[in-house]
Amino acid sequence: xxxxxxxxxxxxxxxxxxxxxxxxxxxxxxERGPDSAGFAIYRDPVPAGWVKIxxxxxxxxxxxxxxxxxxxxxLNVEARGEVRASHCVLRVAAPLDAVGCWLKQHCPELRVxxxxxxxxxxxxxxxxxxVVRRFRVAELAGSHAVGHTRMATESAVxxxxxxxxxxxxxxxxxxxxxxxxxxxxxxxxxxxxIAFQTDNDSEVAAGYFTYRLSQGAxxxxxLEAGLVDLDGFYTFAIGTKDGFAxxxxxxxxxxxxxxxxxxxxxxxxxYRSIAPLPGADRAVIWEPAxxxxxxxxxx
Amino acid sequence: MITVDLQDIGVRALxxxxxxxxxDTNERAWRVLNPRGAHxxxxxxTQPIVVEIAxxxxxxxxxxxxxxxxxxxxxxxxxxxxxxxxxTIRVKGNASQSAAASGHGGLVVIEGDASxxxxxxxxxxxxxxxxxxxxxxxxxxxAGHLVVCGDAGTHLGDSIYEAVLYVRGAVAxxxxxxxxxxxxPQHHLKLKELLARAGIAADPKDFRxxxxxxxxxxxxxxxxxxY
Numbered sequence: 028x029x030x031x032x033x034x035x036x037x038x039x040x041x042x043x044x045x046x047x048x049x050x051x052x053x054x055x056x057x058e059r060g061p062d063s064a065g066f067a068i069y070r071d072p073v074p075a076g077w078v079k080i081x082x083x084x085x086x087x088x089x090x091x092x093x094x095x096x097x098x099x100x101x102l103n104v105e106a107r108g109e110v111r112a113s114h115c116v117l118r119v120a121a122p123l124d125a126v127g128c129w130l131k132q133h134c135p136e137l138r139v140x141x142x143x144x145x146x147x148x149x150x151x152x153x154x155x156x157x158v159v160r161r162f163r164v165a166e167l168a169g170s171h172a173v174g175h176t177r178m179a180t181e182s183a184v185x186x187x188x189x190x191x192x193x194x195x196x197x198x199x200x201x202x203x204x205x206x207x208x209x210x211x212x213x214x215x216x217x218x219x220x221i222a223f224q225t226d227n228d229s230e231v232a233a234g235y236f237t238y239r240l241s242q243g244a245x246x247x248x249x250l251e252a253g254l255v256d257l258d259g260f261y262t263f264a265i266g267t268k269d270g271f272a273x274x275x276x277x278x279x280x281x282x283x284x285x286x287x288x289x290x291x292x293x294x295x296x297x298y299r300s301i302a303p304l305p306g307a308d309r310a311v312i313w314e315p316a317x318x319x320x321x322x323x324x325x326x
Numbered sequence: 327m328i329t330v331d332l333q334d335i336g337v338r339a340l341x342x343x344x345x346x347x348x349x350d351t352n353e354r355a356w357r358v359l360n361p362r363g364a365h366x367x368x369x370x371x372t373q374p375i376v377v378e379i380a381x382x383x384x385x386x387x388x389x390x391x392x393x394x395x396x397x398x399x400x401x402x403x404x405x406x407x408x409x410x411x412x413x414t415i416r417v418k419g420n421a422s423q424s425a426a427a428s429g430h431g432g433l434v435v436i437e438g439d440a441s442x443x444x445x446x447x448x449x450x451x452x453x454x455x456x457x458x459x460x461x462x463x464x465x466x467x468x469a470g471h472l473v474v475c476g477d478a479g480t481h482l483g484d485s486i487y488e489a490v491l492y493v494r495g496a497v498a499x500x501x502x503x504x505x506x507x508x509x510x511p512q513h514h515l516k517l518k519e520l521l522a523r524a525g526i527a528a529d530p531k532d533f534r535x536x537x538x539x540x541x542x543x544x545x546x547x548x549x550x551x552x553y
Contacts (some may be wrong), residue, residue, distance in 0.1 A: 063425050075502055168364050171394065279442055279460075282404060282422070298363030298403060308381065314422055 029190075030056025030296045031201040032178040033264035034304075035323050036291040041305075045070070046167030048304055050159040050292070053174045055300030057155045060148035060176025064158040065150025067266055070169030072145040078123045081140040081148045082130065083114050083186065091115045094134070103130055112161040114140065114149050114184070122202070123196070137311035138187070138224070143197030145268055148174075150189040170325065171271050173264045175201040182227065192230040194221060195237030198269040202229035203296055204281045206259035232257060233299040236265065249272045250320045262315075264294050272322035279317035286310040292323050331359045337366055347373045347445045363403065368396050374413070387413040391432060407434045410451055423460065426453045429470065435524040442479065448489055454524035464491055465501065473520050475528050483536055491536040492517050494528060505539040 032052040036042055045068070053064055061233035073079045082094075095108035097145045098119055099320045105120040119126045123142060130137060141148035149162045155176045159165070175190035182188050193199045204213075212235060217223065221234040235257065239249035246267055253274065262281040265272045273294045275283055286301045293301050301307050313322055330340060340358065347353060356377045361367055365384040368377045371394035379387065382400035389408040398406075401419035410429040417425075419514035420438035427443065429451025436453070438446075442460035444452050450469040458476030465481070477495035484501020490513075491504075500506075509530075517530040543549060 146473070279423070284422075297384060298401070299384060304361035312382070312419075314420070317442070 028059050028178045028180070029203045030059030030128065030300070031190075031203045031262065031264050031294075032056060032296070032300050033171070033173040033201070033266070033271055033273065033292075035171040035292045035325075036106055036290065036325040037292065041290055042070075042170055043168045045169040045172060049167070049172045049174060050164040051303035052295060052300040053164070053176060055303060056174075056176040056296060059296055060189035061154050061177045062179045062184045063150065063152045063177045063186070064155040064175065065148070065177075065191055065201075066143060066164070066172055066174035066321055067146055067148045067188045067191045067193065067201075068167055068169045068172040069145045069197070069266060069268065070147060070167060073118050074120075075146075077118055077120045079144060079147065080117045080119070080123075080126060080130070080142040081114055081146070082117060082134075082137040083140050083150075084137055085113060085186065085216060089113075089212050090222075094174045097133070098126065098129060101133070102126070105194075107240070111149060111163060113151060114162070116147050122203070129154040141193035141199060143268065145170075146193065146197045148191060148193055148199065150191065151186055152184055152189070164207060170269075173199055173201045173266045173271075181205070183214060187225050188227055190229060192227065192233040192325055194223070194230065194241065198237055198240065199266045200229065200233040200236065201264050202232055203262045203283075204276070206232060206257060206261065208258040212256065228259070232261065232263065234239075240267075246270050246272055246324075247320050247322055250322070254318050262296070269325040270320075271324075272320065273315055274318055274320055275315055277318040279315075282296040283315050284312060284322060285315050286312045327355045327357055327359045328353055329359060332362070332364060332367075333360045337364050341366065341369060344368060344371050344373075344375070344377075347375065349373060351375070361400075367538060368394065371396070371413070371416070376437065382419070383417075391415060400434075401438070405491050406436070407432075407451075420457070431452070431470075433523055435526070437526070439476065445470070445489070452497075452518055452520055452523070454526055456524075456526050458495065461498070462501070464489055464504075467491070469515070471520055471525070473517065473533075475526060483538070485542060486536075486538045488538065490516075492520075492533040493536065494533045497534075497536070500536065503539050503542045504536055507535045507537050509533065509535050 091110045093156040099106040109116045206228040209231040262283045361381040362383040369389040374393040381397045384403040386405040388396040392411045402421045404422045406421045406425040407415040410432045412432040414433045416435040421436045421440045423441040424443045426434040437456040439457035440459045444459040444463040446465045449466045454473040461479035464483045468487040474493045478497045480498040481501035483504030500523045514530045
């Protein structure tokens with residue numbers, strides 16, 4: 028069992044409060060996932076020519092202060108780092124490949140959590156309340172976010188096994204369920220150049236959508252293709268740079284509630300995580316139908 | 327009327343208050359404020375009291391109900407009225423999956439839509455849905471009635487036993503061993519009674535009836551010795 032949430036703001040005036048609402052949504056899913064929690068938040072885009080990379084180290088005393096200056100010096104570019112508990116969000120005025128290569132060579136102990144122009148990803152062991160507090164979620168402004176609370180059933184309680192999984196630029200997926208054809212699909216995707224960090228089934232789903240998008244599919248087209256190619260049980264909440272989507276498999280065993288007002292769209296495994304949102308009692312609330320793509324975009 | 331704010335008292339204390347009520351209680355009308363999707367609201371009631379949930383309910387609302395009359399003035403989550411024995415549960419909005427699952431008796435009315443697996447393994451409960459039901463509804467339904475004023479999703483009544491299904495709208499597909507059956511005057515009368523009890527205005531003449539063809543393995547007398 029796990030809990031997943033997503034919040035997409037339609038009214039930009041609410042953006043300063045995104046983190047506060049995301050925190051309440053994650054905390055609402057504590058009983059569905061007390062072991063670890065994580066979230067991806069879309070905020071504060073970097074200027075053209077810059078990249079944003081979230082990196083993680085298990086030791087919170089890691090000398091983060093030296094990281095951005097070292098990158099700046101080595102690549103002879105501007106670089107900034109913002110530390111949030113066990114994670115650091117790097118903003119670098121350089122191509123992604125250059126920063127990625129440098130990190131791999133000089134800081135192999137760091138794990139890349141996500142990268143792109145707007146995405147920041149944080150995940151950690153502990154109760155959702157703990158994780159929300161440690162990452163100071165309430166102070167984060169942004170346009171949309173997806174989150175996950177995990178009750179571990181098939182693999183260890185570790186940061187690596189926590190969601191969300193990001194396998195492509197600004198793409199992120201949280202999953203409640205289990206896939207049954209992930210091993211074959213992982214091999215198929217690996218042959219097509221998609222890299223995976225774990226043996227987790229949900230990461231394969233993220234990789235699958237990354238692949239479809241890289242082949243020119245729209246988000247809706249990628250999700251429609253997923254209905255054919257992904258075998259298993261799933262409710263997904265997916266974030267992209269400017270979009271948000273929800274998809275359930277055709278059996279729809281895994282719960283999902285959608286709610287929409289003029290100001291926001293929210294998805295959660297249960298209504299308990301939607302109840303704290305402003306105007307939730309007046310929202311249009313429905314259960315997403317099986318095998319049906321629901322998506323929203325900023326444009 | 328006793329009004330309780332769930333955010334003050336919590337689910338466990340609320341249900342304990344319900345469970346302690348004696349048969350001759352005078353505390354017969356309750357209103358629960360701010361349910362905010364909490365689970366197991368008014369579960370396991372055994373006395374003929376009236377409970378209104380003033381908002382959206384979470385999972386298993388009114389589960390195992392005996393005698394009580396429960397109304398949810400909002401939507402209800404998974405397993406509404408699961409294993410209901412008697413009494414009435416009414417939802418003004420929609421209900422999530424497995425509504426009235428395994429229900430033995432009583433009446434469950436969902437004024438909006440019910441999601442998948444509505445009435446799964448029902449054992450005598452009567453269910454009236456004002457809107458539509460999702461896929462696999464009345465799966466392995468054993469006894470009782472499911473009335474659907476809207477449409478039914480795929481695989482309606484899969485592996486059904488003796489339960490009777492009435493659907494006014496379209497049926498996306500019938501499950502294994504579920505077939506359409508003739509609407510006799512007796513069925514019109516029964517359906518009229520069910521709709522009247524549910525307080526839903528619909529003409530029995532607009533409905534079709536579905537039930538078991540009794541052709542699955544377990545219906546064959548040749549296999550009786552195997553059990």
